[in-house]
Structure formats: C-alpha cells, structure tokens
Amino acid sequence: MSSSALDIKSFIGGLQDLDRYKKINWEGTLQQYIELVKERPEITRNAFQRLYDCINHFGSEDYVEFKKKITAYNFFKDPIENGKDAVFGIDVHLQKLVNVLKAAAQGYGTEKRVILLHGPVGSAKSTIARMIKKGVEWYSQTDEGSMYTFKFRIENEALAQEILNGQSEFASPMNEEPLKLIPQEYRKKICEEINRGRKDGHRVTIDGDLSPPMQFIFDKLMHHYSGDWTKVVDHVVVTRLLLSERNRIGIGTFQPKDEKNQDSTELTGDINYRKIAEYGSDSDPRAFNFDGEFNVANRGVLEFVEVLKLDVAFLYDLLGASQEHKIKPKKFPQMDIDEVIIGHTNEPEYRKLQNNEFMEALRDRTVKIDIPYCTKLVEEVKIYKKDFNSRKIKASIAPHTLEMASMWAVLTRLEAPKKHNLSLLQKLKLYNGKTLPGFTEDNVRELRKESVREGMEGISPRYIQDKISNALVGTKDGVASSINPFMVLNELESGLRNHSLISSEDKRKHFRELLAVVRQEYEDVVKSEVQRAISADEEAMARLCGNYIDNVKAYTQRERVKNKYTGQDEEPDERLMRSVEEKIDIPDSRKDDFRREIMNYIGALALEGRQFDYKTNERLHKALELKLFEDQKDTIKLTSLVSNVVDANTQAKIDIVKTRLIKNYGYDEVSATDVLNFVASIFARGDVKRK
Ligand SMILES: Nc1ncnc2c1ncn2[C@@H]1O[C@H](COP(=O)(O)OP(=O)(O)O)[C@@H](O)[C@H]1O
Ligand SMILES: [Mg+2]
Numbered sequence: 001m002s003s004s005a006l007d008i009k010s011f012i013g014g015l016q017d018l019d020r021y022k023k024i025n026w027e028g029t030l031q032q033y034i035e036l037v038k039e040r041p042e043i044t045r046n047a048f049q050r051l052y053d054c055i056n057h058f059g060s061e062d063y064v065e066f067k068k069k070i071t072a073y074n075f076f077k078d079p080i081e082n083g084k085d086a087v088f089g090i091d092v093h094l095q096k097l098v099n100v101l102k103a104a105a106q107g108y109g110t111e112k113r114v115i116l117l118h119g120p121v122g123s124a125k126s127t128i129a130r131m132i133k134k135g136v137e138w139y140s141q142t143d144e145g146s147m148y149t150f151k152f153r154i155e156n157e158a159l160a161q162e163i164l165n166g167q168s169e170f171a172s173p174m175n176e177e178p179l180k181l182i183p184q185e186y187r188k189k190i191c192e193e194i195n196r197g198r199k200d201g202h203r204v205t206i207d208g209d210l211s212p213p214m215q216f217i218f219d220k221l222m223h224h225y226s227g228d229w230t231k232v233v234d235h236v237v238v239t240r241l242l243l244s245e246r247n248r249i250g251i252g253t254f255q256p257k258d259e260k261n262q263d264s265t266e267l268t269g270d271i272n273y274r275k276i277a278e279y280g281s282d283s284d285p286r287a288f289n290f291d292g293e294f295n296v297a298n299r300g301v302l303e304f305v306e307v308l309k310l311d312v313a314f315l316y317d318l319l320g321a322s323q324e325h326k327i328k329p330k331k332f333p334q335m336d337i338d339e340v341i342i343g344h345t346n347e348p349e350y351r352k353l354q355n356n357e358f359m360e361a362l363r364d365r366t367v368k369i370d371i372p373y374c375t376k377l378v379e380e381v382k383i384y385k386k387d388f389n390s391r392k393i394k395a396s397i398a399p400h401t402l403e404m405a406s407m408w409a410v411l412t413r414l415e416a417p418k419k420h421n422l423s424l425l426q427k428l429k430l431y432n433g434k435t436l437p438g439f440t441e442d443n444v445r446e447l448r449k450e451s452v453r454e455g456m457e458g459i460s461p462r463y464i465q466d467k468i469s470n471a472l473v474g475t476k477d478g479v480a481s482s483i484n485p486f487m488v489l490n491e492l493e494s495g496l497r498n499h500s501l502i503s504s505e506d507k508r509k510h511f512r513e514l515l516a517v518v519r520q521e522y523e524d525v526v527k528s529e530v531q532r533a534i535s536a537d538e539e540a541m542a543r544l545c546g547n548y549i550d551n552v553k554a555y556t557q558r559e560r561v562k563n564k565y566t567g568q569d570e571e572p573d574e575r576l577m578r579s580v581e582e583k584i585d586i587p588d589s590r591k592d593d594f595r596r597e598i599m600n601y602i603g604a605l606a607l608e609g610r611q612f613d614y615k616t617n618e619r620l621h622k623a624l625e626l627k628l629f630e631d632q633k634d635t636i637k638l639t640s641l642v643s644n645v646v647d648a649n650t651q652a653k654i655d656i657v658k659t660r661l662i663k664n665y666g667y668d669e670v671s672a673t674d675v676l677n678f679v680a681s682i683f684a685r686g687d688v689k690r691k
Helices: 008-016 018-024 030-039 047-057 091-105 125-140 159-166 184-195 212-224 230-236 273-279 313-325 347-353 357-363 375-390 402-413 424-433 441-450 461-473 483-495 504-536 538-556 574-584 587-609 618-636 648-665 670-687
Strands: 060-065 066-075 114-119 148-153 168-171 236-240 251-254 299-303 340-346 365-369
Touching: 008 066, 008 618, 018 618, 030 184, 030 236, 047 091, 047 125, 047 340, 060 159, 066 091, 091 114, 091 251, 091 365, 114 125, 114 313, 114 347, 125 251, 125 299, 125 340, 159 212, 159 347, 168 461, 184 365, 184 648, 212 670, 230 236, 313 340, 313 574, 340 347, 375 461, 402 424, 402 461, 402 504, 424 441, 424 504, 441 648, 461 483, 483 504, 504 618, 504 670, 538 574, 538 587, 538 618
Parallel strands: 114 340, 114 365, 251 299, 299 340
Antiparallel strands: 060 066, 148 168, 148 236
C-alpha cells in the first residue's frame, strides 16, 4: 500500500471506542444489577434527580450584579453542542428554573407540578427545552448518568409460545426501572439493605408498579412457576438505557394541533389492531402501543409545546401526569410514570386564558417561570455573535453592526423610567453596567424593580436575526461582501411596516423613534472612534503634552519658557494652554487650580522617582486627545473626502488613520473607508460636537 493510501480499517479502528461500546451494550441479570445499585445507588435516580444532576454536572459560576448574587449554570451555554443553543442574559430566570428542579429532585413538592416556561414570543423557551432534552439524552450516555431497564427473555419455545406468542424477548415498552420487579411487600426491606451504612449520596427507593404488559407477563410467569419469584427473575435481562429523542426513548415532545384534531392516543398510546388479532383481545396489554408522548417520555423529559392550546378534555391527563405521576391509557387502569414535564407558552396566549376554567384548574398545579427577553446590551449582542460571527458567514460585518441592532432590540423592551431626568438610552447604559453621575447600584435596582413587565414585551431576537440575515442576503448579487449598521437599521425599520406582533400605531411610532436614537448613538460612537484613531499618533501626543507641561510649569512658577526653535525666552503660551483646557470645560476662573493640580501631581511623582505619563491622568489625556484631533483634522482634511478631491499628501495621512482603524478597532478596508466617509460628512455638516 502506498503511504498516501487511506487504510480505512486502521483509521476508523483508531477512532472507535470498543470499551464504550461494551459499556453501552451491557446486559446482566437482576442479581448483577443489584450489585451495581449497591455500588452506585445513583443509577436508580428518578427523572427530576437525574436532570438536576445533569445540569450541575457542568458546574456554575457566581457573580454579583447590582448587589445581588446570581448563579449562572454553564449547562445553559450548551456545552454539549459547543454553544449552539447557548442562552444569554437571563441567568436570574434560569436560576429560578434550576431551583424548582432542585426542589423537585429533593421531593419538596415541585415534582408534582407542571413546569411552565412563560414569556414573549421568541424568548428562548423552546431553546431551553431543547437543551434540557439534549442534556438528559447526553447524560444517559455517560458513566455518571448511566441508567437501566429490562426485558423478559424466554428461551423455552413452548413457554415462549404461550406467553410471548412465539417471540423470545419482550422489552419494557416504557423502559421502566428493573427494581420495580421487586414485589411491594419486599421493597422496604430490600431498600434498607441497599442503603445500609450509607451516610450520604443517593438513597434508593422503589416507586410505582410495573407497566401493564410487563405485569401481565410477570403474572403469567409467576403462574407457570407456581408463585416462585426466584424462577421468574431468571427470565429478566437488565440492559443499559440510552435516552434518545430520535428513537423516541425517554424524551417526548407534544405539540397540540388544531383544537378539533386532538386525540388522547397521542398522549397515552393506542390499541394496535394488528396485534389484537394476534393476541385475541383488545384488553391484552401486549396488544397496546405505549407510544403516546407520556409513555415515550418515561424516565426522561416531556416537552409540552404551547401547553395552553391543549384541549380541555386532555387537561386532566396532564394534571394527573404531573400531580400523581400517573397516566391512564384507554382500557387500562392508571399506570405510573417517572418524567419531568416542561410546558411552555407565549405571553399573549397566557394572558388571554388568565381567567378561564382551564387556567383555574392549572393555576395551583403549575410552577410558572418567566423567561423574558434579555435587557442587558452586552448579553444581547452575544446572541447575534453566536449566529453571525461564525465562519459560515462570508460577508464581513462592520464593527458595531450587531451592537446597534441589539441596542435597538433592548430599547424596545425597556419601560420608560419614572424618574424624569433619565432617558431610555441612559437606562439601557445603566443596565449594561455603565455608571452615570448621580446613580448608584441601589438606584439601578430600584429601576429594575419599578419595571415589572420589562422584557415581557418588545422586539424579539428572532426579528433581529431575520433582518440581519436579510441585510446579508441583500449584499451584491448574493455575493457576500459587507454590511454595516445603517443597512441593518434600515432593514429593521422597513420590517416594522408589516410586523405582525406590533399591536398599535403608537408602538410602531415609538419603535421608529428608538431607531433614530440608535442612529444618533452610532454617530457619536464612530465619531469618537475616528477622533481617537486620528489622535492615536503617540509621538505627536507626547510632543503636545511636553509643550503643554513646559508652559504650565513656567506659568505656575512665573518663569519664561525657552522657545525650542529660536532659543529665545518667551512668556508662557497662554493660547496653547487654554486651547487644551477648554477641551474639557475648564473655565478661565479655574485654570490656575487645574494647572497647580497638575504640577503637584508631577511633583509628587518626582519625589517617588517616577516619571509623569499623561496616560495616567484621564482628564488631561482626554483634553490632549481632543486638542490633537482638532489640530490634525485640518491638516488631514478629512472633509476633503466629501468633495472627492483628495491630494496625495492628505490621502497618505488618511491612510494612516485607516490603518489604525483596521489595526485597533476591528475594521476592514471597506468598513474603514465607509466610516471615514461617514464621519467626514458629519464634520462637513459642521457640527463637531464634542463627546
Ligand atoms: N436570551 C437568549 N439567548 C440566546 N438566544 C436567544 C435568547 N432569546 C432568544 N434567542 C434566540 O431567538 C430565537 C428564538 O428562540 P426560541 O427558543 O424559538 O423562542 P420561543 O420558544 O421562546 O418562542 C432562537 O434562535 C434563540 O436562539
Ligand atoms: Mg417556541
């Protein structure tokens, strides 16, 4: 074989994990299973305990926000699929969800409730449910999360004919726990035996009866062996249980179709008519398909999509399932289930139903967990970074594009602050962790508290995602090039005209006004970015600073300054000093204080043998930056970009600035050119407002 040939057997052979295959396909007797249970009692955990442990498996991080301690569970960053479904900015609400699951795992009562995720359209409810389903599936494949079920095996052909209609095996259709084979009267004693001497860790209990078909076969075998249980369990084969949504094992999803069409068999299973012919009776549990969603989800999780659209006739199935952990298939007695039931519903649906009988019945049997939209800008941006910063996207996205779209999204969700002196944008910035003079962390907490429905309304991430996609698709002939904030803001605006979820004209108008707020903010951001790029000339800054300090020193000590060019002693250059100080609003009456402060600062440093660096003095730094910008602006003649006649000298200077934008601010050639042109047009308009 040549060296470049791919040896498929050794290639795959090196990748495969035979040890894992063996573990996953483990089979054993009930006796061997009991030994496993003694060693690791947690393999018998119920569905809530498992889910809670699965979430904790990935750890958590605590942080403090506005004086409140928050626990963020890594699970919700979707470590299982490399962050594909990661959820951002709603840690507090996810923490509530985990606390409910914890209480349920410990048997404090929430295990008897329907867990109801409630929030506006597109607030990640389905995403959270999906992660949970994916989580328990993944966990069941790990060593820590391993779980087991069983089947009956009858090798004797005559007996197999009699009991299994000629089949040699019959697997538990609901993947039930093998310990259920232990008759009620012995359970307490067995559990004591298993738990003996264990101080901590999981305590084994055995809950619930066998499912109808397994009970039926069990009874037949008991009869055959004249009541000798020890012989019956020789027919038991315990197997590892791997949950799988795709294979409909331990994970179910129920989505009500239109109301006329709902059918209880979708929830609790149906008669298999072909098998009735085989077994001869429609009440033979072997002739029943336990394939309703409640059946399928046993041992794992059932997601109830749009749970409030459920037909009232089946509401009691749901309530029984959550409250009693029992369901009732057609023609059979109630049977036990072990599963986490998570429903979700959109806010408008919920409000519509708030006062009807359905809700009456549901009210104290549900734990409602609000899942609002994110109201923190930096977190909202992460949603779109996840979608659009991947390598899949060929078009380049100019700096601030996702940020500006996010800013608008968050603004639409905020309630107007009751304090009159605060704008919506300022509120957004406070929430985002920025400080504003006169606002303490306690004030921000108050702001949050007074805004009860905040995050329950506004624009959804899905709308933003769609419009960013539109902007991307709209790039030249579908050939990816680049998009900038204006393109996206325009998409967002034009979509407002026929946005189905905007209920009133007032709201539409408000959202449009917020777009204007965002455009203004973008202007300010890029203006100051370009200003900084222009003044990022370290040498020129150092020169200006040295010049200013020399003059201030002479001024405060009433001396003259040596002119570096002429060698002559001159009066301190008052015009120069003032042109710097005015940039940070130092009035003439305060200039002496300011200058003395600076000299004291430099003096103190000198005493410690340290050198003065303007970068350590924030105010002076800013003043120098603005002054330098003002000086350079004219020599760089940014505004000549507007008139399209740029001489070579100016072009060279502009190119330096462009290079800085690319190197330090994340621009590329196209977006840097765009932004320079844009800022030039602002300056050409003449409003060089200082920021
Ligand atoms: N807080 C959030 N963090 C991350 N993504 C989010 C968030 N809120 C919404 N999304 C995204 O918005 C889209 C809609 O979410 P989805 O789970 O379908 O919402 P819902 O079921 O609440 O209507 C998804 O692409 C989801 O990733
Ligand atoms: Mg959904």
